[in-house]
Amino acid sequence: MRRTLVAGLAVAALALTACTTDTPSEQAPGGDGAEQEQTADGEWFVRANYEHQLAQRDMKPEGPADQPWLQAIEPKMADTTQFKQDGKTLCFSNASVSNPWRVTGWITMQQQVNVLKQSGDIGEFRVSDAADDDNQQISDIQAFVDAGDCNAIIISPSTTATLTPAVEAACASGVPVIVFDRGVNTDCMATFIHPIGGYAYGADAAEFLVDKLEPGSKVLALRILPGVDVLEHRWAAAQEIFGASDLELLGDEFTGGDGAQIKDIVTQYLQRGDVDGIWMDAGDGAVAAVEAFEDAGKDYPVMAGEDELSFMRKWKDTGMTAIAPVYSNFQWRTPILAAVQIWKGEQVPEEWVLPQSPITDKDRDDYLERNADMPSLHYAKFGGEDLPGFPEAWKDR
Amino acid sequence: MTATATRTAGARAVAGRLFGGGSATVFALLALVFVAILFLNPSFFEPPSLMAFAKKAAPLVILAVGQYLVIVCGELDLSVGSLVGAQVVIAAALIDGEESRTVPVLLVMLAFGVLVGLVNGLVVTVLKVHSLIATLGMMLVLYGAIRLWTGGAPTGALSDGFRQVGREGIDMPVLRQLPWALPVAVVVVVAGVALMRKPFGRTLITTGDNERAAAFAGVRVWRVRTVAFVLSSVLATLAGVLIGGYAGVTAQVGEGLEFTAITAVVLGGVVLGGGRGTVLAAMAGALTVEALFTLFNQLSLPSTVRPTVQGVIIIAAVAWAARERRRPFLPPQS
Numbered sequence: 186m187r188r189t190l191v192a193g194l195a196v197a198a199l200a201l202t203a204c205t206t207d208t209p210s211e212q213a214p215g216g217d218g219a220e221q222e223q224t225a226d227g228e229w230f231v232r233a234n235y236e237h238q239l240a241q242r243d244m245k246p247e248g249p250a251d252q253p254w255l256q257a258i259e260p261k262m263a264d265t266t267q268f269k270q271d272g273k274t275l276c277f278s279n280a281s282v283s284n285p286w287r288v289t290g291w292i293t294m295q296q297q298v299n300v301l302k303q304s305g306d307i308g309e310f311r312v313s314d315a316a317d318d319d320n321q322q323i324s325d326i327q328a329f330v331d332a333g334d335c336n337a338i339i340i341s342p343s344t345t346a347t348l349t350p351a352v353e354a355a356c357a358s359g360v361p362v363i364v365f366d367r368g369v370n371t372d373c374m375a376t377f378i379h380p381i382g383g384y385a386y387g388a389d390a391a392e393f394l395v396d397k398l399e400p401g402s403k404v405l406a407l408r409i410l411p412g413v414d415v416l417e418h419r420w421a422a423a424q425e426i427f428g429a430s431d432l433e434l435l436g437d438e439f440t441g442g443d444g445a446q447i448k449d450i451v452t453q454y455l456q457r458g459d460v461d462g463i464w465m466d467a468g469d470g471a472v473a474a475v476e477a478f479e480d481a482g483k484d485y486p487v488m489a490g491e492d493e494l495s496f497m498r499k500w501k502d503t504g505m506t507a508i509a510p511v512y513s514n515f516q517w518r519t520p521i522l523a524a525v526q527i528w529k530g531e532q533v534p535e536e537w538v539l540p541q542s543p544i545t546d547k548d549r550d551d552y553l554e555r556n557a558d559m560p561s562l563h564y565a566k567f568g569g570e571d572l573p574g575f576p577e578a579w580k581d582r
Numbered sequence: 583m584t585a586t587a588t589r590t591a592g593a594r595a596v597a598g599r600l601f602g603g604g605s606a607t608v609f610a611l612l613a614l615v616f617v618a619i620l621f622l623n624p625s626f627f628e629p630p631s632l633m634a635f636a637k638k639a640a641p642l643v644i645l646a647v648g649q650y651l652v653i654v655c656g657e658l659d660l661s662v663g664s665l666v667g668a669q670v671v672i673a674a675a676l677i678d679g680e681e682s683r684t685v686p687v688l689l690v691m692l693a694f695g696v697l698v699g700l701v702n703g704l705v706v707t708v709l710k711v712h713s714l715i716a717t718l719g720m721m722l723v724l725y726g727a728i729r730l731w732t733g734g735a736p737t738g739a740l741s742d743g744f745r746q747v748g749r750e751g752i753d754m755p756v757l758r759q760l761p762w763a764l765p766v767a768v769v770v771v772v773a774g775v776a777l778m779r780k781p782f783g784r785t786l787i788t789t790g791d792n793e794r795a796a797a798f799a800g801v802r803v804w805r806v807r808t809v810a811f812v813l814s815s816v817l818a819t820l821a822g823v824l825i826g827g828y829a830g831v832t833a834q835v836g837e838g839l840e841f842t843a844i845t846a847v848v849l850g851g852v853v854l855g856g857g858r859g860t861v862l863a864a865m866a867g868a869l870t871v872e873a874l875f876t877l878f879n880q881l882s883l884p885s886t887v888r889p890t891v892q893g894v895i896i897i898a899a900v901a902w903a904a905r906e907r908r909r910p911f912l913p914p915q916s
Contacts, residue, residue: 285735285833292733411886439885443837444829449638453879456631457623473829480749481634482758495830560737562833582733 229417235425238384246540253540254515254568255522258381260534265375268361269530272336273308275521276329280343280367281317284442284469285493285562288582290517293569296578297518306525311335319347326351330358337375337524339363345370345414361527363520367415376523376533380513380541383418387466389543390419390489391426393508394462397487400431402461405454407474409442409467415512419466427464435460442469451477462487468509471496475503492544495561497553509544515568605851605863607903611895612866615873622880630758633751637828639872640763641666641748641821643865645843646850647774648817650864651810653847656790656856657706657713659811660840661720662818665698667836668724669822674738674831675731684743691819698724699815703808721840736831748827763824770817774861786810790856846871849896851903 241258248256275298282288301307311329315322322343329335338355340362342348349369355362356373365378394404404427408420420437427434435454440446447470454460455477463474468491475496478485485505490496492509500507516539523533544552544565552565558576569575619626626632645662652659669691676687698720705716728736751761777783788796789806797803825835850867852859874895878888 282733282735283833288733288735436882437885438879441834441837442832443834444832445638445641445825445835448829449875450879452634452638453876456625456634457880469834470829470832473832476749476829561739562735562737562831582735582737 229414230421230425234382235384235388235418235422238382238422239388241381241538242385242389242542246538253513254518256540257534258538258540260537262532263376263535265361265527265533266530268337268375268527270336270528272334272528273306274311274334274336275307275309275339275524276311276332276335276337277313277339277520278322278325278329278341279312279314280322280341281315283317286467286512286514286564288562289564289567289579290514292579292582293515293567293572294517294521296569296572296574297521299574300572301521301525306528307521315343317343319343322348323351326355330355333358335360337361337363337527339365339520339524340369340374341366342369343367361524363523363527365516365520372535375527376535376537378516378519378523378537378539380511380516380539382541383415383512384422385541386510386512387419387422388426389510390464390508391423393489393543394464394487395426395430395432397506398432398462401433402487403433403435403459404462404464405435405451405460406437406464407447407450407466408437408439409469410439416466423464423466432462440470442467444470444473446470448473448477448480452481455481455483459483460486462489464489465491467491467512468493468496472499475499475505492552492565493561494553494556494559494563494565497544497549497565498561501549501553507546509549509565511541511543511566513539513541513568514564514566515539518568605860605866605903607899608850608863608866608870611849611899612870612873615870615877619873619877619880622877626876626880629756633757633759633761633764635872635876636764636767637748637751637761639869640761640767641824641828642839642842642846642872643767643868644770644817644821644824645839646846646864646868647770647861648814648821649840649843649847650774650850650852650859650861651777651786652713652814653844653852653854654790654856654859655786655807655810656793657807657810658717658844658854659702659814660714660717660844661698661702661724662814662821662843663836663839663841664721664724664728665695665815665818665836666822666825666839667834668728669695669819670740670826670831670835671728671732671736673744673822673826674736674740677738677741677744679739679741681741681743684741688744688823691822692816695815695819696812699812700808702815703804703811706811707804707807735833736835738831740826740831744823745827745830748824748829763828766820766824770820771861771865778861782806782809787857790858792857842871843868845896849899851900 244258246256246258247260282291298307298310313325315325326340329338338360340352340355342352342364345368349371352362352364352369353371353373361375363376363378364374368377368379406423409416438450440450451474463486465471471490472495475485475488485503488505488507490507490509492511497509519537519539523537526533555570556563556565558580560580560582563579567579569579648662649659672694673687673691676690677683702717702720705711706713747762747766751759753759785801785806789801789803793803846868847864848854849870850859850863852864874892883891
């Protein structure tokens with residue numbers, strides 16, 4: 186019996202010490218003066234891309250100013266005459282609609298399709314939803330290819346590396362392939378549509394905190410989950426900027442985007458001391474973080490949330506100092522419009538970089554007013570106000 | 583010499599009771615975790631912090647009591663996490679921020695909870711589907727139905743009145759605020775303990791211990807188990823009200839709670855398969871799980887290794903608790 190006790194304690198002790206020793210190494214810089222890896226998660230940090238994205242934020246996009254979903258930054262136009270055709274069947278392999286951001290975009294996309302169906306540009310719109318399952322999406326794409334009657338295939342990949350061969354197979358079938366949101370490791374598609382990117386998002390949020398907080402202030406980072414490139418890039422950019430600032434990073438926590446967990450974690454940090462700023466890699470549950478401060482009777486932090494309306498409304502109600510970084514939701518319209526352009530043989534950008542700019546206290550009220558009837562889990566920059574289904578389609582989801 | 587011997591024997595008896603098999607392990611572990619937290623951060627034991635902990639832990643305690651009732655009669659309920667999520671989403675969609683709808687919607691939720699429990703119970707007892715499958719099915723049905731209904735993400739908003747119980751409390755000196763969630767959880771635990779002392783509770787344990795013997799003794803097994811499932815679903819509904827109140831609506835609410843609840847119950851020394859364990863131990867299990875989360879946070883453990891450490895601790899604790907049961911055939915040596 187004693188032996189079991191000792192063994193049990195040893196296991197526990199081992200587990201505990203192993204983890205405590207992990208912490209400092211986690212916070213220590215990855216390499217001595219290595220240029221590529223100055224953040225702990227060097228794996229996700231490519232300095233050239235980071236700097237490029239930061240620069241793209243200040244570039245003036247080309248295209249109609251009132252239709253940001255048709256604008257492009259530094260476009261390199263590609264010839265698409267090889268895809269010119271009269272076919273009108275559009276196929277879409279969706280990774281999932283498993284979060285409010287994707288739901289909002291998906292509604293916008295369907296509304297855009299309706300418009301083009303009425304104008305006769307699109308005949309049939311076929312959709313498969315992989316529910317965040319890579320294998321499912323690979324077979325979804327294969328099914329489109331095998332059916333052989335898709336005139337264009339739009340793909341919103343669920344993960345980067347795993348989906349690459351499936352996208353390549355779709356390209357090989359000869360139909361134009363359009364990839365948007367998350368990327369894949371190939372350039373075989375007719376166009377790859379995405380907003381500026383994760384580095385820019387994370388930097389917008391981190392720079393705001395550095396700008397608004399006194400040196401020495403304490404910042405807590407809340408992240409959804411590890412291992413997703415768009416989220417890791419946001420965090421890598423933030424680490425880069427916090428590392429060069431005088432802010433103290435209290436910690437970074439994974440929350441799964443669950444309000445209860447967020448509130449619990451923030452409450453615990455508040456029990457141990459003040460938290461002056463909150464950085465989030467996505468705004469899901471941002472309101473729960475704000476409520477933790479209210480319930481603990483503390484002053485509001487300087488906060489980086491997202492353009493999700495629940496957060497923006499809370500921001501206005503409380504008058505707190507905040508910013509809403511944006512991962513442009515209107516990008517869901519672009520692939521549909523791009524497909525029709527490609528069918529007509531018009532040129533489209535090879536890499537279609539859509540504008541991506543945060544909502545600040547200057548344009549916050551404007552966006553809130555435009556979205557006044559929208560539910561709280563709607564995204565302010567959804568870009569569908571001019572579609573005929575507005576506002577009912579987004580309101581009654 | 584004899585005095586020392588007696589004293590060591592006495593100490594051993596105390597230690598044996600404290601660290602012995604079954605439910606005692608969880609209380610020892612809970613104490614251990616609290617001591618560890620105390621060393622790391624004494625301010626955790628200031629009354630306001632403890633109240634915040636109580637507020638956070640209350641839903642899991644309630645879920646654990648519900649799960650206990652099902653487990654002790656020999657079944658499992660995997661549907662509670664989905665049910666919590668479904669209830670919060672239903673509440674948000676139906677209330678839509680209107681204060682006046684709070685009470686009617688609460689009644690709708692209660693009815694829905696009873697319905698889900700009834701279906702679970704009858705599928706298990708009448709259709710003879712194993713509860714693992716039946717409630718796994720219910721979990722998926724609820725998850726899918728809610729996504730179908732809301733188009734993937736919840737809509738609407740909870741009213742302030744609805745959120746009162748999970749978020750607010752009674753303002754008072756020293757504690758700063760006594761969260762409503764605490765008395766609610768206490769009432770549930772006390773009611774659970776009382777229920778288990780009543781004939782129904784005894785029947786529940788007997789059913790879990792030996793279904794056939796119970797049936798021969800005149801227990802209507804199907805009815806007892808169905809009632810347990812209904813109670814579990816109703817308690818999950820109550821937990822949903824607290825969780826929705828605590829943090830509002832997010833798309834992920836309730837996710838994974840069924841396993842946290844089962845973990846809590848098993849950690850409390852309640853035996854899967856039924857027949858053993860107490861409500862208090864299940865409650866202690868829930869508190870331990872929550873305290874472990876707090877401890878991990880205090881240790882600033884990287885989030886990525888937390889599930890691993892949690893898993894190791896759970897296996898170690900359950901193995902420790904089970905060793906008494908492993909060797910009842912060893913004759914006592916004297």
